[in-house]
Amino acid sequence: MEQKLPTTIDEYITGQNPEIQPLLEKLYQTIKKAAPEAGEKISWGMATFVHHGNLVHFSAEKKHIGFHPAPTAIDAFQEDLKEYRCSKGTVRFPYDKPLPLELIGKMVRFRVAEQEALLEEKKTGKTMEKQLRPRCPMPDDVMAELQKEGLTKAYDARPPYQRNDYLGWITRAKRPETRRKRMDQMLDELRSGDAYMGMAYTTKKITKAGPS
Incomplete structure (x- = not known):
């Protein structure tokens, strides 16, 4: 029987290993609280929040939760993320460590402000990234x-x-x-x-x- 792919974040979470579902749910609720006006969808196989475009994603990996808040957020909070493995747009939160929920909330709020500023600047015709102000957490x-x-x-x-x-x-x-x-x-x-x-x-x- 063909496995049904998730179409909502709730379905995405309940389709994961029961042992990690509580962590995913905590992350989900933290993002919702930090971005209450954001929409939700599944994009590229990941749980995705949207606010004037993609806001943040998260994904359940083999040994960690992948949190994807865009490279700008990684750069802005690099000092707070020193203990985690990061790549250009991804933070890896190991399953055997508590989630830094307060930090995650700050990063999401940073992305909300960034997306709103981008929208405003696009309305004035400033669509090139080099023209945008650096975002400050x-x-x-x-x-x-x-x-x-x-x-x-x-x-x-x-x-x-x-x-x-x-x-x-x-x-x-x-x-x-x-x-x-x-x-x-x-x-x-x-x-x-x-x-x-x-x-x-x-x-x-x-x-x-x-x-x-």
């Missing part, structure tokens, strides 16, 4: 400040290029006091809603209590 201290100040919604409401520019500007600071000063400026601009990198910007004003 969200640092833990910046995320903590956004959450502390109640400004995550204000940050998420900004265009992808602005979010990326803020992160790149902050992380390029060589001294802690410079990093702190730049972060405070970003928070002030998000809070006021009328500035971006010292320039005038028009958007809905958002405070700690929410939209005004």
Whole structure:
């Protein structure tokens, strides 16, 4: 009898060795949480999430889970991935080690921001990769400040290029006091809603209590 190929990620997971299904399910739920608007499909025989194009893939291999978040994400998180075998666009998570779910979530959110920025730049006619800004992952201290100040919604409401520019500007600071000063400026601009990198910007004003 011919084996039926999976057509959904659920079918893909349940078709794997029962011993590794819990790991695959944890990975699946982590990706869904990090990219709640992403679609799902099976592509090239792998579990695939899509968001303005392919977002990330994962696959059950003989000795590891293959996680495929695109080369840009591998490059952006290379310091965090030192203990794992990586190739150009793949990370190998061994079955005998716990999955780094927090790191995976960050990588997926990075890819979401990247895809949204790519879409925006394509709309303006900038379709060549060399014309696109380098993508910057969200640092833990910046995320903590956004959450502390109640400004995550204000940050998420900004265009992808602005979010990326803020992160790149902050992380390029060589001294802690410079990093702190730049972060405070970003928070002030998000809070006021009328500035971006010292320039005038028009958007809905958002405070700690929410939209005004």
